[in-house]
Amino acid sequence: MSTGVTISSISDYAILGCGSVGYAVAEELVEQGKDVFIVDQDESRVESLRDQDLDARTADIREPAVGELVGDRDVVLILASDVESNKRAVEHIRDGGGNQFIVARASDPVSGDELSELGADIVINPSSVIAESALRALESGELEYNAGKLAELVEETSTRLAIITQDSPDPDSIASAAALQAIADHLGVESDIIYLGDVGHQENRAFVNLLGIDLVQWDEIEDHSTYDTVALVDHATSTEMDLPVDIVIDHNETESEYEPEFVDIRPNMSSTSTIMTKYIQEFDMNVSEEVATALLYGIRAETLDFKRDTTPADLTAAAYLYPFANHDTLEQVESPSMSPETLDVLAEAITNRDVQGSHLVSNAGFVRDREALTQAASHLLNLEGVTTTAVFGIADETIFLAGRSKDIRINIGKVLDDAYGEIGETAGHSTQASAEIPLGIFTGIEISEDTRDTLLELTEEAVKRTLFDAMGVEGGNEGSNGS
Secondary structure (H helix, E strand, O other), X not given: OOOOOOHHHOOEEEEEOOOHHHHHHHHHHHHOOOEEEEEEOOHHHHHHHHHOOOEEEEOOOOOOOHHHHOOOOOEEEEOOOOHHHHHHHHHHHHXXXXXXXXXXXXXXXXXXXXHHHHOOOEEEOHHHHHHHHHHHHHHHHHHHHHHHHHHHHHHHHOOEEEEEOOOOOOHHHHHHHHHHHHHXXXXXXXXXXXXXXXXXXXXHHHHHHHHOOOEEEHHHOOOHHHOOEEEEEOOOOOOOOOOOOOEEEEOOOOOOOOOOOEEEEOOOOOOHHHHHHHHHHHOOOOOOHHHHHHHHXXXXXXXXXXXXXXXXXXXXXXXXXXHHOOHHHHHHXXXXXXXXXXXXXXXXHHHOOEEEOOEEEEEEEEOOOOOHHHHHHHHHOOOOOOOEEEEEEEEOOEEEEEEXXXXXXXXXXXXXXXXXXXXXXXXXXXXXXXXXXXXXXHHOOOOOHHHHHHHHHHHHHHHHHHHHHHHOOOOHHHOEOOO
């Protein structure tokens, strides 16, 4: 409903029904310098309010005359504990042509819907408000407890901390590790950020280089026993290591045989960077520009710039980090130059594209940098009429596949899982996903120079057919390259 009220210019309020809730609101508004007019049917209560120099009048808010009483007010807050009285008040104000902004108190979702139908602009349910407040207090208390436990573990048992990222770390994993390293430094403990695979995606490499984040490859460490404490941060896989794990912090549930002393896994948050930002705040640290920039980018990357599975916690964390981050660096990270290898993969993917309706599948052939597949899949999503892409290539006797989708009817993560979940490894979300399939499952042919072309043909046919079938496209092996 359009009330014609400009919220920022509101100065005149009316409160109908001034019990404990109404009185608390009135006190706050008066403290803010607002003009507050109170209506309540309890004469003794009204007298008490007047004794406190409040403008109050005795009247029954269920009567039609209530509309005239508040006719000159910008906002009317109807806060009686009796919901039926609140309904009548809303009804009389609207029937009398009142265009005030109305906030009304409900007792449950049903009465809330009824108040909205009668013309209330905002409906509040005290039970829900109390529950939300209790949950926020619980979350705050839990964070305080976890921060204390984490500090105790790191300070008392650690002389050197190993912070392990994902095997091929993405921005969320790298940023979360950098934040934990900053916390360790704050606690006076040395640490290293370690990865077990490779930093492949150009955007991730630019991210690490521009922010000066020092990563150490696991295989390059001569003596792993140097580390007496090990933390897994945003570690989506359960790679086995020859060290016990003491700390696990993640926003995804993971399956592993580790029995860490400290675990903080929060599926209700969209990124581990959000969790680590909360810890930075709890430790009352001065967050550096590099860590703030990393965490902000980690949140943005994991939520697709706040367009996917974003929670209030992600938004408040980002708002906290925003003033401390270097936005010129963020822009450079988001627009890295394209390597010759990526350009070759993209050219091959464009040439070999097979488009069925709005779905595109392409074979990029034999690749050296498998992360180039993800960039190719993203670039091809910009083609006119294309809403879902899948680009695959062969490396290390494995078929690597990257999928992207902007079609709300398709969950590309589920598509890849349906297609390859039983024969390979898949991971991802509704808008982006990946798969790794052992090459022998499709061909049974040993790779050699003589068999490369045959392998490519057999793989292309099998992968395309399986993918298009999983997407629900008929005749996927009879497609066109769109030219």
